Amino acid sequence: MKSKHFVSIATTPLEDVLEIFDTTERQKRTLATDGLLGPIAYGKTLGMLFEKPSLRTRVSFEVAMTQLGGRSIFLGQNEVQLGGREAMCDFGRVLSRYVDIIMARVFKHHHVEELAANSRVPVINGLSDYSHPCQALADLWTVKERYGKWEGLKMTFVGDGNNVARSLGFLCARLGMKFALAGPSGYGFDDAYLKTLDTCVDNSNFSLEVGSDPKKLLKGADVVYTDVWASMGQEAEKEARKKVFLPYQVNNALLKSAKPGALVLHCLPAHRGEEIADAVMDGPQAGMYDQAENRLHTERALITLLLKK
Ligand code: CP
Ligand code: NVA
Numbered sequence: 001m002k003s004k005h006f007v008s009i010a011t012t013p014l015e016d017v018l019e020i021f022d023t024t025e026r027q028k029r030t031l032a033t034d035g036l037l038g039p040i041a042y043g044k045t046l047g048m049l050f051e052k053p054s055l056r057t058r059v060s061f062e063v064a065m066t067q068l069g070g071r072s073i074f075l076g077q078n079e080v081q082l083g084g085r086e087a088m089c090d091f092g093r094v095l096s097r098y099v100d101i102i103m104a105r106v107f108k109h110h111h112v113e114e115l116a117a118n119s120r121v122p123v124i125n126g127l128s129d130y131s132h133p134c135q136a137l138a139d140l141w142t143v144k145e146r147y148g149k150w151e152g153l154k155m156t157f158v159g160d161g162n163n164v165a166r167s168l169g170f171l172c173a174r175l176g177m178k179f180a181l182a183g184p185s186g187y188g189f190d191d192a193y194l195k196t197l198d199t200c201v202d203n204s205n206f207s208l209e210v211g212s213d214p215k216k217l218l219k220g221a222d223v224v225y226t227d228v229w230a231s232m233g234q235e236a237e238k239e240a241r242k243k244v245f246l247p248y249q250v251n252n253a254l255l256k257s258a259k260p261g262a263l264v265l266h267c268l269p270a271h272r273g274e275e276i277a278d279a280v281m282d283g284p285q286a287g288m289y290d291q292a293e294n295r296l297h298t299e300r301a302l303i304t305l306l307l308k309k
């Protein structure tokens with residue numbers, strides 16, 4: 001893997017992404033047949049920083065380290081206090097003298113960038129207000145397992161053009177999957193994002209559609225994706241957003257606009273009855289539980305490759 005850190009898909013070249021997926025596939029097979037991987041991270045420690053709550057990210061990273069023979073340390077909001085208790089540069093310089101690899105979930109994206117800039121060891125973005133690259137890895141791997149390819153497929157993201165949607169857009173651009181964003185106007189991608197997205201297009205099969213008509217944008221979709229309408233940190237906007245996003249609920253009626261049997265993904269946690277209906281979460285097209293499991297497999301591969309640096 002060429003990159004030292006994993007902060008955004010936009011700064012992770014295609015060859016690194018493909019290496020992560022190769023390792024994912026190999027380790028997943030080995031675990032299924034042998035039940036154990038080698039002591040790849042024996043004696044190594046992952047430092048995990050959380051400014052926000054988590055189930056999947058915390059547990060998948062911690063279990064990944066266990067499966068690789070290493071340990072992890074959880075640092076919650078009290079210990080972290082990013083940019084409050086001490087300067088970010090000092091935080092990164094000191095923490096990276098103790099641990100071998102760092103994963104950080106932060107409010108402000110520039111904090112994870114500053115951490116990486118001041119760290120001696122690899123830094124992984126475990127979600128920021130801007131992006132969620134580990135999520136996109138698990139999601140596109142889930143698509144590959146289901147369809148055997150990315151090229152020629154279309155993903156329609158129904159909802160907010162948020163951190164998850166941005167990372168998915170970047171990764172679809174690298175891998176050649178068509179990406180559509182269907183959401184209310186004013187909640188789509190900004191110009192700065194679109195400019196960065198341009199730099200990620202590694203495959204001519206990629207295309208981007210953005211609009212506010214979910215039925216139109218779902219046409220031909222092999223994958224239907226949704227996420228919460230108000231992300232962590234946007235709690236004050238929750239009620240106002242509920243009204244604006246109501247026509248964007250992924251339910252069985254809306255799903256009819258996608259290809260029959262389209263895979264439905266959600267990064268989780270889901271707000272059942274808001275952005276997604278119970279019938280879809282519990283229905284035959286639901287792929288979000290395989291997707292959640294793949295967080296573990298893709299992150300374990302990422303840690304393996306970054307620890308080799
Ligand atoms: N999808 C995801 O990142 O879940 P958590 O917030 O539970 O970590
Ligand atoms: N967009 C959501 C994703 C949670 C995994 C958030 O940032 O809260």
